Amino acid sequence: MQFVIVTGLSGSGKSLAVNALEDIGFYCIDNMPPQLISKFAEISTQSDVKIDRVAIVADIRGGELFLSLADTIHELKEQGLDVKILFIDASDEVIIKRYKETRRKHPLDEAAHGSIQNAIETERDILHSVRANADYYIDTSFLSTSQLKEQINNIFLDNPDDSMLIKVMSFGFKYGSPNEADLLFDVRCLPNPFYIPELKHHTGQDNEVSDYVMSFKQSEELLSKLKDLIDYLIPLYISEGKSQLVIAFGCTGGKHRSVTFAEKMYEYILKNHFKVRIAHRDISKDRYPTPKN
Numbered sequence: 001m002q003f004v005i006v007t008g009l010s011g012s013g014k015s016l017a018v019n020a021l022e023d024i025g026f027y028c029i030d031n032m033p034p035q036l037i038s039k040f041a042e043i044s045t046q047s048d049v050k051i052d053r054v055a056i057v058a059d060i061r062g063g064e065l066f067l068s069l070a071d072t073i074h075e076l077k078e079q080g081l082d083v084k085i086l087f088i089d090a091s092d093e094v095i096i097k098r099y100k101e102t103r104r105k106h107p108l109d110e111a112a113h114g115s116i117q118n119a120i121e122t123e124r125d126i127l128h129s130v131r132a133n134a135d136y137y138i139d140t141s142f143l144s145t146s147q148l149k150e151q152i153n154n155i156f157l158d159n160p161d162d163s164m165l166i167k168v169m170s171f172g173f174k175y176g177s178p179n180e181a182d183l184l185f186d187v188r189c190l191p192n193p194f195y196i197p198e199l200k201h202h203t204g205q206d207n208e209v210s211d212y213v214m215s216f217k218q219s220e221e222l223l224s225k226l227k228d229l230i231d232y233l234i235p236l237y238i239s240e241g242k243s244q245l246v247i248a249f250g251c252t253g254g255k256h257r258s259v260t261f262a263e264k265m266y267e268y269i270l271k272n273h274f275k276v277r278i279a280h281r282d283i284s285k286d287r288y289p290t291p292k293n
Contacts, residue, residue, distance in 0.1 A: 007130055009088070037056055038075050085134040087134035087138070170280045172251065173251070177250065192256065223264055
């Protein structure tokens with residue numbers, strides 16, 4: 001049985017994540033106290049009705065009962081269950097905005113004397129150790145519902161024999177750095193196609209832009225050194241038991257240089273037969289209309 005514990009910040013999108021898991025065949029339960037999870041697992045394994053995949057949301061709404069989550073996870077692993085922790089997060093600013101839009105109270109509202117910011121900070125402190133031990137981490141700050149679902153599918157629909165999912169992504173620093181990145185590379189040191197009129201309205205997915213970026217000696221050298229670094233690091237991460245590795249490339253707007261390097265690295269990793277996905281977070285933001293002749 002595959003057992004997924006979904007946890008994370010209140011207002012980060014855990015319900016949407018569970019909906020996505022349910023869509024791909026998980027039996028989902030929301031807001032279960034950790035003390036009941038072990039009992040549920042026992043019943044599930046002994047039931048005549050076979051349940052192969054279970055996702056349970058356990059979060060701060062459980063109050064003091066939530067503090068025993070680490071012990072519960074240890075018990076489940078002792079029982080031989082394949083337990084993974086999916087941690088859903090978002091920036092403080094986004095969470096505050098979501099609460100204001102829904103006009104709902106934060107679970108720690110009373111303890112924080114009505115301050116959403118204080119409630120979020122307290123919750124982060126409580127969840128710190130859980131976050132540190134999570135198998136999968138998704139930051140929903142810049143994700144649409146469909147993008148969140150895509151990330152869930154990428155994690156849980158692939159061949160379980162693949163030991164680690166590698167996600168290569170591009171982003172624009174002007175929109176903020178991705179919190180989920182394990183390795184972040186700044187390629188703003190390279191010549192910028194944005195200032196070439198005939199390239200400005202294209203992206204790194206277009207040959208014109210990619211060829212321009214890679215036409216410089218420093219670009220070729222940087223890519224070569226990054227490939228060597230990735231070749232060295234991937235086996236180390238796999239041997240350490242990491243389930244997901246996020247490699248992010250950033251430039252100013254997330255459309256030209258970062259996209260070019262993300263595509264090049266994706267192709268390189270794919271050629272080496274690793275399980276890899278690619279995403280361009282900011283490629284469509286502030287998109288300039290293509291000039292008409």
